[in-house]
Amino acid sequence: MRLTAKILKKPITSALIAIVCGFLVAAVVLAAAGYNPWQAFGALFSGMFARPKYISNVLIKAAPIILTGLSVAFAYKTSLFNIGAEGQYIVSA
Known part of the structure; x- marks a missing residue:
């Protein structure tokens, strides 16, 4: 190779x-x-x-997006189709 x-x-x-x-x-x-x-x-x-305050703000705002991506990745890895990612994002935010 x-x-x-x-x-x-x-x-x-x-x-x-x-x-x-x-x-x-x-x-x-x-x-x-x-x-x-x-x-x-x-x-x-x-x-x-x-400042540390700004880093925490970035992490707080990014957490729902990261968790939504994780939920979609988990669904695809288990061969399922997840059409509820947008709703999951809205509920978690």
């Missing part, structure tokens, strides 16, 4: 590639809208990690 195929089969590698691609798409969209992507990403991360 080729080295690149082995590397891409690791879950952490595919997750990192997805994150990098997401940042690249966001940078292209920001640049097309006339904003500086580096300033936007800098403001995002400095605002998010400036």
Whole structure:
């Protein structure tokens, strides 16, 4: 097996590639809208990690989305089709 195929089969590698691609798409969209992507990403991360209060706010707001994704992933892993993810998100929020 080729080295690149082995590397891409690791879950952490595919997750990192997805994150990098997401940042690249966001940078292209920001640049097309006339904003500086580096300033936007800098403001995002400095605002998010400036104080412990802000980190807890991010975690509180992200928890329902993370748990909804976990419920959908569990349903798909057990070969079930879950159409109630939106309702689960609304009830948990």
